[in-house]
Amino acid sequence: MRHHHLGSIVAVLLALIVSASLASKYYRYPIHTPRPVPASPKIVHLNGPTNRPQVAPNVKLVDAFAVPVLMYHRIADLTPAEAKSPLMRDLTVSPAHFEQQVKYLVDNGFTCLLANEVEDAVRSGKKLPEKAVAITMDDGYRDNFDCAFPILSKYNVPATIFIVTGTVGTSGHLTWANIHEMRPHPVGYGSHTVSHADLTALGADQLDFELRESKRVIESRLVQRITSVAYPSGQYNRAVTQKAEEIGYLAGWKKGGGPVQPRTDPFLLPRVRVNGYATLDDFKRKVWSGVETRKMSSELD
Numbered sequence: 001m002r003h004h005h006l007g008s009i010v011a012v013l014l015a016l017i018v019s020a021s022l023a024s025k026y027y028r029y030p031i032h033t034p035r036p037v038p039a040s041p042k043i044v045h046l047n048g049p050t051n052r053p054q055v056a057p058n059v060k061l062v063d064a065f066a067v068p069v070l071m072y073h074r075i076a077d078l079t080p081a082e083a084k085s086p087l088m089r090d091l092t093v094s095p096a097h098f099e100q101q102v103k104y105l106v107d108n109g110f111t112c113l114l115a116n117e118v119e120d121a122v123r124s125g126k127k128l129p130e131k132a133v134a135i136t137m138d139d140g141y142r143d144n145f146d147c148a149f150p151i152l153s154k155y156n157v158p159a160t161i162f163i164v165t166g167t168v169g170t171s172g173h174l175t176w177a178n179i180h181e182m183r184p185h186p187v188g189y190g191s192h193t194v195s196h197a198d199l200t201a202l203g204a205d206q207l208d209f210e211l212r213e214s215k216r217v218i219e220s221r222l223v224q225r226i227t228s229v230a231y232p233s234g235q236y237n238r239a240v241t242q243k244a245e246e247i248g249y250l251a252g253w254k255k256g257g258g259p260v261q262p263r264t265d266p267f268l269l270p271r272v273r274v275n276g277y278a279t280l281d282d283f284k285r286k287v288w289s290g291v292e293t294r295k296m297s298s299e300l301d
């Protein structure tokens, strides 16, 4: 009898110790206390498909990470007509350059992450590899499947695509079949709204629709929780970030601002743009900016 009492006291003590240590881990970053994850009946996996390549065992994980999240749009060879447009040339990286860039990351020991792995680390105070990047592509262009995907597959590098749901299946854009086919690679997905509207220019109802409907459509197509939105043209304000959070997003991506660091606001995550004019040297500067940032902040400590 006495033994039984002792056993239950020990069990209670153990439970208290475990929950206290979990709680202290959870609240390590008081500035952005983790937001509660709203219930969703459709969650299959929060962190993307299960066959995610594991982080290599020799990779060092750090608390004070600084991860440049690269932002692409089109990966394609331009037609002569397209090449005359400065906007098109800015928006489009050639497959040859893209392959050179992806190969550079692999050859130089960078760990490539999915965007939601970076988001998750920011929200929950997890560690990330000391030398990491993430590849993201906005707008859901068809060439992401035709030109980028074969390269990503060849080098076994994951990527995240932010989809404009209203344009899926239209000329020049991904189809749902493309999106499904890339997913197990893994390619992660986020919302880039329904119509790529400037969210800061919308009334409350339209803002709600753009954020809510795009999330709903992708979730019902992929049967997977969609946790993040990339603000079209990087335009956001307080109403936009609040609405995104209210609807159940866990993260929002803007453009510019350097590498993602632990205390970044999860709804103002920065990205580093790679445009069609970027040389390999430009690219190297962008991808090493995380390591440089870490070096500078540790010198300040």
Ligand SMILES: [Zn+2]
Pocket (backbone or CB within 6 Å): 138, 139, 192, 196, 232, 233
């Ligand atoms: Zn866009």
